[in-house]
Amino acid sequence: MNSLWHDLPKPFFILAPMEAVTDVVFRHVVKHAAAPDLFFTEFTNATGWAAAGDKAIGTRLVKTDDEHPIVAQLWGAEPEAMTKLALHCKELGYDGIDINMGCPDASAVKSGGGAGMIRTPELASAMIAAAKASGLPVSVKTRLGYSTPSEWQEWLGHLFRQDIANLTIHLRTKKEMSKVDAHFELIDDIKQLRDEIAPGTLLTINGDIRDRQHGEELIAKHGVDGVMVGRGIFHNPFAFETKPNTHTKEDLLELLNLQLDLHDEYEKLAPRKFDPLKRFFKIYVREFDGAAELRDKLMHAKSTDEVRALIDA
Numbered sequence: 639m640n641s642l643w644h645d646l647p648k649p650f651f652i653l654a655p656m657e658a659v660t661d662v663v664f665r666h667v668v669k670h671a672a673a674p675d676l677f678f679t680e681f682t683n684a685t686g687w688a689a690a691g692d693k694a695i696g697t698r699l700v701k702t703d704d705e706h707p708i709v710a711q712l713w714g715a716e717p718e719a720m721t722k723l724a725l726h727c728k729e730l731g732y733d734g735i736d737i738n739m740g741c742p743d744a745s746a747v748k749s750g751g752g753a754g755m756i757r758t759p760e761l762a763s764a765m766i767a768a769a770k771a772s773g774l775p776v777s778v779k780t781r782l783g784y785s786t787p788s789e790w791q792e793w794l795g796h797l798f799r800q801d802i803a804n805l806t807i808h809l810r811t812k813k814e815m816s817k818v819d820a821h822f823e824l825i826d827d828i829k830q831l832r833d834e835i836a837p838g839t840l841l842t843i844n845g846d847i848r849d850r851q852h853g854e855e856l857i858a859k860h861g862v863d864g865v866m867v868g869r870g871i872f873h874n875p876f877a878f879e880t881k882p883n884t885h886t887k888e889d890l891l892e893l894l895n896l897q898l899d900l901h902d903e904y905e906k907l908a909p910r911k912f913d914p915l916k917r918f919f920k921i922y923v924r925e926f927d928g929a930a931e932l933r934d935k936l937m938h939a940k941s942t943d944e945v946r947a948l949i950d951a
C-alpha cells in the first residue's frame with residue numbers, strides 16, 4: 639500500500655470534499671479548530687482543466703505547502719484529461735488523487751462524470767487507471783448505486799476489483815440525493831464484500847455522520863477504517879476534536895476572524911470574491927444572545943473590514 643493512506647492513523651477521520659466550502663481558507667480554519675487526519679479539495683473537473691487550463695478551475699486546487707496530507711478530488715469522463723490533471727496535481731504537491739463518482743448534479747452526470755460513472759463501470763475502471771498513471775495513490779468516492787440501494791453489490795464489487803487505496807462510500811444512491819437517511823444498515827455487508835474482494839483497500843463511510851464521536855461509535859460497531867464528515871462541520875466547526883468541549887461565543891468569533899484574515903491573505907495567491915464568504919457566517923454566529931441580529935448585519939457587509947468592524951462593535 640502507498641504511504642499516504644498507509645501512514646494515516648487507524649481509524650482515520652476526513653473532512654469531506656465540499657464545493658465552494660473546503661477551499662484553502664476553510665481547510666486552514668478547520669485545521670486550527672480541530673484537525674481531521676486528512677483533507678480533500680473541492681472537486682475539480684479534469685476535462686475543463688485539460689482544455690482551458692487554470693482559468694477553468696478558479697481557486698479549486700490552490701493549496702499551501704504546509705497542507706499535508708491532502709488529496710485532490712477530480713472528476714470527469716475522459717481518461718487522458720484525468721492523467722494530465724493528476725500529473726499536474728503531483729507537481730502541485732498533492733499526496734493523492736480521489737475520483738468523484740457520486741456527484742448527483744445534472745451537469746456532472748450528463749457529461750458522464752460524477753454519479754454518471756455508476757452507469758459506465760468500464761469507463762470508471764479506465765478513469766482509475768488514468769489517475770494511477772500519475773504515480774499518486776488513487777481512491778474513489780461514490781454512492782451505493784444510481785437508482786436503488788440494491789445496486790451496491792455489483793457497483794462496489796466492481797470498484798473493489800480496481801485495486802484502489804481507499805473507497806469512500808456515501809451511503810445513499812444518486813436518486814436518493816440527500817433526501818433519505820444514510821443506509822447505515824448496509825455497512826456490515828459492504829465491509830464483508832471489501833474483505834472478500836479487496837482486503838488491501840481501505841473502507842471509509844460517509845453520510846449523516848455528525849462528528850468524530852459519532853464516527854467513533856460507528857467504527858466501534860462496524861469496524862470500518864475511516865469516517866468522512868461533511869455537513870457536520872456547519873453545525874460544529876470543532877467536529878473533529880478528540881474530546882468534545884463547550885465552546886464560547888469568543889471561540890467561534892475567533893474562528894470567523896481567522897477565516898477573514900486567511901481570506902485576505904490567500905487573495906494574494908489567487909483572486910477570491912467576498913460574497914461567497916457570507917455562507918460561512920452562520921457557522922460562527924449562532925446560539926448566543928444577539929447572534930441572529932449580528933448575522934443579519936453581516937449579510938449586508940461588503941468587505942472583510944466591514945465584517946471585522948461589526949464583530950468588534
Ligand SMILES: Cc1cc2nc3c(=O)[nH]c(=O)nc-3n(C[C@H](O)[C@H](O)[C@H](O)COP(=O)(O)O)c2cc1C
Pocket residue numbers: 654655656657658659679680681711738740741779808844845846847866867868869870
Ligand atoms: C455544499 C456541498 C458541496 C459538496 N461538494 C462535493 C464535492 O465537491 N465532492 C464530493 O465528492 N462530494 C461533495 N459533496 C458531498 C459531501 O462530500 C458528502 O458526501 C455529503 O454531504 C454527505 O455527507 P454528510 O452527511 O457528512 O454531509 C458536497 C456536499 C455539500 C453539502
